[in-house]
Amino acid sequence: MRPTVHDIAANAGVGLATVDRVLNNRPGVSEKTRAKVEEAIARIGYVRDVAAANLAKGRLYDFDFLVPDNDNSFMKLLRAAVADAASAFARERVRIRLHEVPAFDAKALIAAMENTAATGSAGVAIVGVDSSDVAAAIDALNGDGVPVVTLVSDVQNAARIQFCGINNFAAGRTAASLLGRFVTPDVGKVGVLMGSMLANDHRRRLDGFRAVIGETFPQIEILPVVEGQDDAEQSEAAVSLLLNAQPGLAGVYSIGGGNRGLVRALEKAGVAGRLPVVAHELTQSTRAALRDGTISAVLHQDPGHEVRSAIRVLKAHVDGTETVEGQDRIRIEIYLKDNLPEDA
Amino acid sequence: MRPTVHDIAANAGVGLATVDRVLNNRPGVSEKTRAKVEEAIARIGYVRDVAAANLAKGRLYDFDFLVPDNDNSFMKLLRAAVADAASAFARERVRIRLHEVPAFDAKALIAAMENTAATGSAGVAIVGVDSSDVAAAIDALNGDGVPVVTLVSDVQNAARIQFCGINNFAAGRTAASLLGRFVTPDVGKVGVLMGSMLANDHRRRLDGFRAVIGETFPQIEILPVVEGQDDAEQSEAAVSLLLNAQPGLAGVYSIGGGNRGLVRALEKAGVAGRLPVVAHELTQSTRAALRDGTISAVLHQDPGHEVRSAIRVLKAHVDGTETVEGQDRIRIEIYLKDNLPEDA
DNA sequence: TTGTAGGCGTTATCAA
DNA sequence: TTGATAACGCCTACAA
Numbered sequence: 001m002r003p004t005v006h007d008i009a010a011n012a013g014v015g016l017a018t019v020d021r022v023l024n025n026r027p028g029v030s031e032k033t034r035a036k037v038e039e040a041i042a043r044i045g046y047v048r049d050v051a052a053a054n055l056a057k058g059r060l061y062d063f064d065f066l067v068p069d070n071d072n073s074f075m076k077l078l079r080a081a082v083a084d085a086a087s088a089f090a091r092e093r094v095r096i097r098l099h100e101v102p103a104f105d106a107k108a109l110i111a112a113m114e115n116t117a118a119t120g121s122a123g124v125a126i127v128g129v130d131s132s133d134v135a136a137a138i139d140a141l142n143g144d145g146v147p148v149v150t151l152v153s154d155v156q157n158a159a160r161i162q163f164c165g166i167n168n169f170a171a172g173r174t175a176a177s178l179l180g181r182f183v184t185p186d187v188g189k190v191g192v193l194m195g196s197m198l199a200n201d202h203r204r205r206l207d208g209f210r211a212v213i214g215e216t217f218p219q220i221e222i223l224p225v226v227e228g229q230d231d232a233e234q235s236e237a238a239v240s241l242l243l244n245a246q247p248g249l250a251g252v253y254s255i256g257g258g259n260r261g262l263v264r265a266l267e268k269a270g271v272a273g274r275l276p277v278v279a280h281e282l283t284q285s286t287r288a289a290l291r292d293g294t295i296s297a298v299l300h301q302d303p304g305h306e307v308r309s310a311i312r313v314l315k316a317h318v319d320g321t322e323t324v325e326g327q328d329r330i331r332i333e334i335y336l337k338d339n340l341p342e343d344a
Numbered sequence: 345m346r347p348t349v350h351d352i353a354a355n356a357g358v359g360l361a362t363v364d365r366v367l368n369n370r371p372g373v374s375e376k377t378r379a380k381v382e383e384a385i386a387r388i389g390y391v392r393d394v395a396a397a398n399l400a401k402g403r404l405y406d407f408d409f410l411v412p413d414n415d416n417s418f419m420k421l422l423r424a425a426v427a428d429a430a431s432a433f434a435r436e437r438v439r440i441r442l443h444e445v446p447a448f449d450a451k452a453l454i455a456a457m458e459n460t461a462a463t464g465s466a467g468v469a470i471v472g473v474d475s476s477d478v479a480a481a482i483d484a485l486n487g488d489g490v491p492v493v494t495l496v497s498d499v500q501n502a503a504r505i506q507f508c509g510i511n512n513f514a515a516g517r518t519a520a521s522l523l524g525r526f527v528t529p530d531v532g533k534v535g536v537l538m539g540s541m542l543a544n545d546h547r548r549r550l551d552g553f554r555a556v557i558g559e560t561f562p563q564i565e566i567l568p569v570v571e572g573q574d575d576a577e578q579s580e581a582a583v584s585l586l587l588n589a590q591p592g593l594a595g596v597y598s599i600g601g602g603n604r605g606l607v608r609a610l611e612k613a614g615v616a617g618r619l620p621v622v623a624h625e626l627t628q629s630t631r632a633a634l635r636d637g638t639i640s641a642v643l644h645q646d647p648g649h650e651v652r653s654a655i656r657v658l659k660a661h662v663d664g665t666e667t668v669e670g671q672d673r674i675r676i677e678i679y680l681k682d683n684l685p686e687d688a
Numbered sequence: 689t690t691g692t693a694g695g696c697g698t699t700a701t702c703a704a
Numbered sequence: 705t706t707g708a709t710a711a712c713g714c715c716t717a718c719a720a
Contacts, residue, residue, distance in 0.1 A: 002404075002437075004697055015707035020699060028705060047434045051395035052697035055712045059699095088668045091394060173682035182525055212682065304670045324432050326648045329685055334678035338517035338556065339643075341673055348713055359691040364715060372689060396713040399696050 003044040012040035023048065024320075050319075054093055061094040063314055064116040065151075065307075066126045068103035072230050072257035073283035074303070075103075078127075078152065081303040089311055096311070097121075104198060106131040113137045116146075123147045123314035125164070125307075128155035130200035147317045149310045152301070153201045161317055164310045166301045166332050168201040172208025172255075174332055175278045178297050179251050180217035182276035187219040188250025191242045195230035195256025205255045205280075220250070228258045236261030243269040254279040263289045282335055290337045300333040347388045356384035367392065394663055398437065405438040407658055408460040409495075409651075410470045412447035416574050416601035417627035418647070419447075422471075422496065425647040433655055440655070441465075448542060450475040457481045460490075467491045467658035469508070469651075472499035474544035491661045493654045496645070497545045505661055508654045510645045510676045512545040516552025516599075518676055519622045522641050523595050524561035526620035531563040532594025535586045539574035539600025549599045549624075564594070572602045580605030587613040598623040607633045626679055634681045644677040 008019045014033060021029045022037040029037075040046075065082045068075055079098065086096035099116070102108040106129045114137070116124055124141060128134065128150040135158035138148045142159035154163040179190060192209070195202050206225065213220050226242055228235030235258035243249060243265060252275060254262050259279050266272040273293040279286050282300040289295040309328040316323045352363045358381060365373045366381040373381075384390075409426045412419055423442065430440035443460070446452040450473045458481065460468055468485060472478065472494040479502035482492045486503035498507040523534060536553070539546050550569065557564050570586055572579030579602035587593060587609060596619060598606050603623050610616040617637040623630050626644040633639040653672040660667045 002697095005699095006697080009707095016698090016709095017700085017707055018705085021706090024699085030705060033705080049399070049437060049697055050435045051437065052399050052712090053699070055393075055396050055399060055696095055714090056698040056700080058712055084669060091391070091665075167686070170683055174680055177680045177682045184528060184530070186528070208682075302670075304668075308668075308671065324648075324652075325428065326646075327652065331677060331685065332683040333675060334680075334683065336518055336521045336678075338521045338552075339514055339676040339678065341675065342511070346713095349715095350713085360714090361691055361716080362689085365690090368715085374689060377689080393713055396696090397715070399698095399712095400714040400716085402696055402715095 002049075003046045004049075005046075007044055008037060008040050008046055011044060012037045059093060061122045061315055061318060062097065062120065063094060063123045063125065063311060064097045064099060064119075064121045065310075066099050066101050066109060066112050066116070066124065067151075068127055069100040070103040070230070070257075073285065074257060074281040077281075077283065078303040078307070081307040084304065085307045085311055088308075092315075094311060094315060104129060104196070106134050109134055110137040113141060117141055117144060121146055122318055123149075125149045125151045125310040125314065126155075127151050128153040128200070130155055132157075134158070147314055149313055151306055151310050152303075153199070156200075162310075162313045162328070164306045164313065164328070164330060165201075166330050168204035169208040171280070171299050171332050172205035172210075173212045174208075174334065175205070175253050175255075175280075175297075175299055176209045176212035177216070178334070179253055179276055179278045180213060180220060182278075182296050183217075183220060183250045186217065188248065189221045189223050189246060190251040190253060191223045191239070191246065191249055192225045193235060193239055193242075193252065193254045193256070193258075193262060194225050194227050195258065196227055197225075199256065202255050209253055209255075223249075228256070228261065230257030232258045232261035232264075234258065234261065236265045239265035240268065243271065249275065251276040252278075256280065259283070259289070259295075260285040263294050266294055282333075282340075287340065290335060290340065293337070296336070298335045300335055301330055302333065306330055346393075347390045348393075349390075351388055352381060352384050352390055355388055356381045394665060398663070403437065405436075405466050405659055405662060406441065406464065407438065407467045407469065407655060408441045408443060408463075408465045409654075410443050410445050410453060410456050410460070410468065411495075412471055413444035414447045414574065414601075417604075417629065418601060418625040421625075421627065422647040422651070425651040428648065429651045429655055432652075436659075438655060438659065448473060448540070450478050453478055454481045457485060461485055461488060465490055466662055467493070469493045469495045469654040469658065470499075471495050472497040472544070474499055476501075478502070491658055493657055495650055495654050496647075497543070500544075506654075506657045506672070508650045508657065508672070508674060509545075510674050512548035513552040515624070515643050515676050516549035516554075517556045518552075518678065519549065519597050519599075519624075519641075519643055520553045520556035521560070522678070523597055523620055523622045524557060524564060526622075526640050527561075527564060527594045530561065532592065533565045533567050533590060534595040534597060535567045535583070535590065535593055536569045537579060537583055537586075537596065537598045537600070537602075537606060538569050538571050539602065540571055541569075543600065546599050553597055553599075567593075572600070572605065574601035576602045576605035576608075578602065578605065580609045583609035584612065587615065593619065595620040596622075600624065603627070603633070603639075604629040607638050610638055626677075626684075631684065634679060634684065637681070640680070642679045644679055645674055646677065650674055 101112045138158040150160045150163045152165045226238040277295045445456045482502040492504045494507045496509045570582040621639045
């Protein structure tokens with residue numbers, strides 16, 4: 001059998017409570033006793049049984065997820081992922097409350113954060129809006145002992161304990177690396193469709209994209225960015241305009257949402273499948289476009305992974321335990337039609 | 345608070361033991377009582393706390409991992425991942441025993457499987473060797489109530505409860521899709537370096553590769569496959585020979601291991617960075633080659649993810665619980681120098 | 689057929 | 705600064 005706290009107690013010649021105090025490094029133990037206990041722990045190779053610990057603690061982890069109420073597919077997937085994780089983690093005594101907040105609205109986000117603080121949250125996950133007010137709100141929560149993680153979109157210079165999302169600068173670089181090679185002959189003008197200049201993650205993707213095109217594909221010219229507000233209709237209009245103005249377009253990089261509109265515009269212009277296109281986030285529409293060749297490659301971040309990761313990080317923080325190396329690194333996934341996950 | 349067995353007992357007006365008998369549908373309860381209890385369970389919405397149940401049962405999960413003793417980097421990573429997972433899951437009453445078995449040796453694998461069966465295993469994970477004898481051994485274990493998962497390499501027509509690995513046919517297709525676009529101008533001969541024709545996953549990758557080149561890049565000719573036995577020296581020799589014989593080579597697809605040798609051969613021939621190369625598995629050497637441009641893209645499967653997934657699947661099977669949708673789907677990851685994970 | 693009492697490994701309360 | 709002792713939610717003798 002595995003060693004238990006009783007074995008430690010017996011081995012160290014102390015009582016159960018003392019062992020517990022050492023294990024959870026709580027005060028009220030003399031240095032000498034502490035050393036004795038720690039020696040015993042190491043010697044018999046004790047590993048704490050988390051299930052038993054949680055049972056005894058009767059502790060419930062109440063975590064709050066603040067997610068934009070955006071209508072685009074990715075945010076829908078993200079909200080669904082939160083709901084899924086909520087039921088999956090229920091058996092680990094984790095209770096998730098999902099709050100929808102107005103998108104790109106720092107004030108609303110801050111209000112929601114203050115509200116969760118008032119309701120006694122054990123941890124908060126937010127999709128960041130990059131403003132110093134939001135950073136201050138994060139710092140405030142953190143000061144009250146409520147850990148905060150940022151999800152999908154980070155907030156700079158704030159006391160979040162982790163960012164559960166991808167490196168968007170690297171994602172932009174990756175997009176350029178792919179699109180640059182897909183453009184043949186390797187010269188021409190490429191268009192960039194973006195959600196909004198106000199979105200920090202979009203800006204970083206653009207920066208990365210520009211960097212690599214400049215370094216590695218100097219023959220390629222990046223046309224002035226057009227914005228689609230992550231909205232299908234506006235994106236369609238913007239891309240149609242672009243295609244009309246630039247009949248010899250060599251490729252497109254779609255940085256944000258609204259790809260349904262992008263696809264429609266490409267189809268109407270009759271260039272679907274003949275123009276290299278790199279887009280972000282695997283959704284129903286990008287998946288279909290990948291299948292039929294309208295989109296060449298999709299860069300993706302797995303919302304399920306991001307949410308589970310956020311929960312694990314928050315929980316580990318509360319428990320004072322370590323997270324598993326590698327498990328919580330969100331990958332920049334690349335999908336071609338050939339490596340699409342089969343189901344879902 | 346969540347309802348417990350006590351609540352059921354109180355609500356149904358019976359004792360704890362009766363509730364337990366109903367919950368685990370064991371005999372010794374009258375139909376009438378059973379109905380009463382079941383009604384109460386449904387009414388108060390009881391969900392069993394599996395952790396507490398297992399604590400009470402004193403259940404330990406003894407899982408055995410049978411991994412090839414191969415010297416190549418990927419298998420080393422896999423073994424390290426097993427060791428990591430072993431310590432991470434220890435706190436969840438999971439005990440992992442790692443056994444190294446001779447690579448590509450069906451007899452040895454079968455012997456090891458029979459051995460674990462004798463030592464009372466609660467579940468077994470094997471890196472498959474595709475033979476009907478191995479399939480039979482899996483069926484035998486399964487017949488004895490010991491669940492089996494295949495890891496990295498599957499075994500066809502066997503009673504494994506899940507394959508924790510990638511779709512290798514799709515991986516081959518993906519490689520072709522990338523290499524086909526990286527080859528410019530889009531015509532020429534590409535070489536294929538493979539570990540062994542005996543490895544099922546390698547063969548499937550080759551099939552997928554051939555399929556897409558044939559369908560989509562008919563101007564590209566695939567040269568006869570050369571074998572390197574997943575070994576650096578042999579791979580270097582094979583590729584050097586190939587490069588000498590084919591001065592106008594347009595690209596290389598490396599299906600298996602031994603990529604250190606591939607890189608050396610490319611460097612010695614002075615074509616490093618000037619020839620599109622797609623390889624498998626992110627290791628120290630492929631990572632470095634990706635960074636300096638010797639390899640254009642690496643297809644990867646995350647061994648840490650695969651091992652954790654195997655454990656989760658086995659554990660869920662013994663517990664009779666569901667696995668989390670999406671979490672255990674192993675992705676075909678694509679890495680360019682730009683989306684390399686930063687650390688590790 | 690049913691119920692009671694104890695224990696799984698940990699934490700928390702209280703008294704010493 | 706310490707140590708009994710009683711929980712936590714469930715399962716399993718054993719008794720009735």
